[in-house]
Amino acid sequence: MNKIKVLIIPIVLFLIALVIITNLGNVKTSVKKPMPDLPDLIFEELSYFKKEAIGEKFNNQKYLVNFFASWCAPCLAEHPTFMKLREKGVIIIGVNFRDDENNLNAWLNAHGNPFEYIIRDEGDIAFELGLIGVPETFFVDGKVIYKKVQGPIFGDDIEEFL
Amino acid sequence: METTLKSFYRLLCLTFLLLPLNLFAEDQTRIDFYKTIRCLVCDGQSIYDSETVFAQNLREQIKLKFDEGFSKKNIKDQLSKIYGEDISFQPSSNDFFLWFIPFLILFLLLVFNFGRYAKKKIK
DSSP states (O other): OHHHHHHHHHHHHHHHHHHHHHHHHHHHHTSOOOOOBOOHHHHHSBOTTTOSBOTTTTTTSEEEEEEEOTTOHHHHHHHHHHHHHHHTTOOEEEEEESOOHHHHHHHHHHHOOOOSEEEEESSHHHHHTTOOSSSEEEEEETTEEEEEEESOOOGGGGGGGO | OHHHHHHHHHHHHHHHHHHHHHHHHHHHHHHHHHTTBBOTTSSSOBTTTOOSHHHHHHHHHHHHHHHTTOOHHHHHHHHHHHHOGGGBSSOOHHHHHHHHHHHHHHHHHHHHHHHHHHHHHHO
């Protein structure tokens, strides 16, 4: 009996410690990473239609940077919201992520263009910003990202602009 | 002269024969690295196993980094900075220390209990 006790007590304590450590890991993953600044790459890229770099135009104002693609169904779901924002004068920079040029043009012709500037991205801008998927929208003040929405944007997310 | 030319020709042939082996080794290093990077939008898959846009893009960006001459450690640090520690399947050294604690506790308790058990037996 004593022999069993000698073995069981440490093993039970070991399992308890293991569970605690595992949960510590979970707590760590829920900690939010600080948001990076908008990479300079965005300001240097040539706009798809205007053939000019965005430069330092929006240094002192708030605007949105939206990653979208013509092959992305949820992007279409949030599109009317962006059209409304455009009517209200909100500046939206569209980053067209890994898309075909013809499909992009057809998509914009069919659904309208809410973007002040469109930049085509083969993945490097997305990588620098830690993009998980499209759509994803960054709320920017100057060059500082102060909010990020993964997935389609709806009314509550853009209350400050309405 | 002829012998020198022949030797040079043999060396050239050998270099061309070995070149694909070198490329293959580089590919294998990259593939092994892909297998250590977690696809954040998949269930338990690495970016090597997944065909999601996220995984495809990350594979391409990592390949570019390798081509630019970044080391595996540099690329891993960069990925951790962008996506957080979760991006890697391999825990950091801090995590290793955390995982080591339960085993240390088990070892100490076993030593302590066996010591007590042995003392009792002697009595």
